[in-house]
Amino acid sequence: MKNEIKGCIKALGKLIFSLDDVLNEAVEFxxxxxxxxxxxxxxxxLFAAALQKIDGKYMARKDECRRLMAQEEVALAKCLCHFRAGNFSMDLLQKAVTLAAVYGTRRQAKEMKREAQKIAFQYDLRSQNKNLVTDSKAKWEIMEQLMADIAHNINPADYQPEEQIAWEQILDxxxxxLREKNLDLKGMDYNSEIEELFTSAREAVVPLKLAEKLKEVAVERTKKQKTLLETLERGRE
Incomplete structure (x- = not known):
């Protein structure tokens, strides 16, 4: 176990503190x-394409931390997906800046930091009364759920599940x-009506048993990631 911990910490240290290695391994989009x-x-x-690249980067690695590193890059890809949609929050901006500094190229890291500062100032996101900007909280939530489906399908640096979720079919x-009810997500909250429509669309594509299994898999994956993080912290002590 000690050797595994040391190997994991060494791999993280190599990625984080060696600029040349970061530049060589960074995924270019x-x-x-x-x-x-x-x-x-x-x-x-675009998010799915990013995850495919991340998967290709880490599948060849053999170190113990590849799954954790891949998940952090997935988190960065999620931030970028929200930014493309015009969804911003201080949490997302700070996370993107931090992760881009570790996993992006030097140019990407600088651009991310500059853009984050500009967006935070433009929308006054540092104000306690305005912690997020979006033209649709409904779209934000729908994106979160569909990005989770895409991440399930591709599952970077890990096995690819047999049960693939047809997220495009769900979205269509x-x-x-929405068109049948003459609704537009723009300006809408994720209210009960939107939730009901999305749930209905999802259940028509994803059988109940599979949906329940996916929840179990997600919980188990979260537990494993938490255990790995705790192991890393103990190894640093």
Whole structure:
């Protein structure tokens, strides 16, 4: 166990503190990953493409920390997906700056820090009364759920589940239901009506048994990640 802990810490230290290694391992994304994207499906496809790249980067690694590192890069990809949609919060901006400094190229890290400062100032996100900016809290929540589905399908640096979630089909069905009711997500909260429509679209695609299994898998994955983080902390002491 001690050797595993040392190996894990060594791998993290190498990634975090060796600039050359970070630059060599950093995943480079096309410029559209850093530009506004109003179309929800297009934006989520960019997120899926990012996860495929992350998966390719870490699948060849053998160290104990590859899954944790991959999950942190997934977290950065989630931030970028929100930013493309015009969703901002201080938590997201701070997380993106921190993760870009570790996993991005030097240029990406500098640009992320500069853009985060500009956005925080532009929207006064440092104010206690304004901790997030979005044109639709409903869209924010829908994105979170669909990004979780995409992350489940690709599952970077780990096994790919047999039960794949047809997230595009869920989104198409949901958007069709919105059109039928003449609803637009823009400016809407994630209220009971929106939740009911999305749940209905999801349940038509994802069987109940699979949905329950996915929840169990998500809980188990969270436990494993927490255990690894605790192991790392003990190893540093």
């Amino acid at each position: 096309p410029k559209e990953h850093f530009q506004p994207c109003a179309n929800l499906k297009t934006n989520l496809k 069905s949901f958007e069709e239901k």
